[in-house]
Amino acid sequence: MAIVLGPNQFGKAEVRLVRIDRSRTVHHITDLNVSTALRGDFDDAHLLGDNSHILTTDAQKNTVYAFAREYGTGQIEDFALRLGRHFVGSFPWIHGARVEIEQFAWERIVVDGSPHDHAFSQPGGERRTTVVTVDGPSVSVVSGLAGLVVLKSTGSxxxxxxxxxxxxxxxxxxxxxxxxxxxxxxxxxxxxxFGPLFGRVRDALVTTFAQVHSLALQQTLYRMGEAALTAVEQVAEIRISMPNKHHFLVDLSPFGLDNPDIVYQVPDRPYGLIEATVLRDDAPTASDRPQARPDTTSAP
Ligand SMILES: O=c1[nH]c(=O)c2[nH]c(=O)[nH]c2[nH]1
Incomplete structure (x- = not known):
């Protein structure tokens, strides 16, 4: 019995790419997750550690970003075909390429009945939440939302x-x-x-995100909280947590390409985490206030 190498492939998985079309005042966003994998004669890499046939996964990733700049993304099928054909044509020992692309949907945030030029939200994933606490005669209702993904392509x-x-x-x-x-x-x-009140708070949060010219996520957060408290007088305080989902401009200069705020790399971690409570200064500090987590570090 001999041990042999079976089918194999290698590539870069989950290249997160955002492309912003800024050619008009109304921006367009394309948000992709691209995975590439190559097949061919890579026996020597596996059997001998000879990498002379390896088109590095790093180069595959760079190709994805460079093509997004050079040719645009267009329909994901067309983008995948362009990439796949390029890889197969690049070296004679590369016979096959598998390019998988997921596209994330974005919708325009609607402000005063009009779709915003450069502020977007992602459909799906959002949850409405509530925590009701009954403690003897004291009852509190804490309502909220989670998973509301929003993005501004400028104005920050x-x-x-x-x-x-x-x-x-x-x-x-x-x-x-x-x-x-x-x-x-x-x-x-x-x-x-509660239904209409939820709608008013949500609307205040989302439209403020869209409309505030941001100098920091901290400032945007505060303004969103302030808008929520202004919109609904029955809200005593709001606690907001906002991860900064970083978008880094890809340096395409090694490939002779400029990148004037078009193609971004979107790592999902690490992320800045901005959190604050915004409250009325006369808000009751009664026992129905959300309980802080017990401080486990201090002595009993
Ligand atoms: O809005 C921001 N707030 C920060 O505190 C921060 N820190 C950072 O690196 N980028 C940003 N952005």
Whole structure:
């Protein structure tokens, strides 16, 4: 009996790519997850550690980003065909390519009845939540939402931060701002028509995200909370958690391509996590307030 190498393939899985078409005031977003895999004569890499036939997975990833800049993405089928044919034509020992693409849907945020030029939300995934606590005579209703993914393709700056030895982040006056909103708000009473109130808070959060020219996610968060409290007087406080879903401009200069804010790499981690409570300064601090987590570090 001999041990032999069976079918094999290799590629880059889940290349997260966002392409923004800024050629008009109304921006268009394409959000893709691209996976490539090559088949061919790679026996020596597996059997001998000879990499002379390996088109690196890193190069495959770079090709995805470069093609998105050079040719656009268009329909995902066309983008996949272009990539697949390119890989198979690149070296004689590469015989096959499998290109898998998932496209994430985005909808325009509607502000005052009109679709916004550059603010989007992602359908699906969003949940409406509530936590009701009955503690003897005291009852509290904390309502909220989770999984509300929103993105602005412009109208966001971030600069003016101090620089220490470890600060490398470049200042920017135009960046993509994207987050997944989790919000929980506490009502002052229980005798309410919760459906319409939920709609008003949600609308305040989403339209404020779209409309505020952001100087930091912290500022956007505060303005969203402020808008929610302004929209619904029965809300005493709102706690908001917003991960900063970073979009990094891909450096395409090694391939002789510029990238004027078009093609972005979207790593899903790590992410900044911005959290704050926004409240009325006269909000009751009664026992029906959401309980803080017990501090396990302090002595009993
Ligand atoms: O809006 C932001 N707030 C931060 O605190 C921060 N930190 C960072 O690296 N980028 C950003 N963006």
């Amino acid at each position: 700056e971030f600069h003016g931060f101090p620089r220490d030895r470890y600060t490398t982040l470049a200042e920017t006056t135009d960046r993509i701002l994207a987050t997944e909103v989790t919000a929980q708000w506490r009502y002052v009473t229980t005798d309410l028509d």
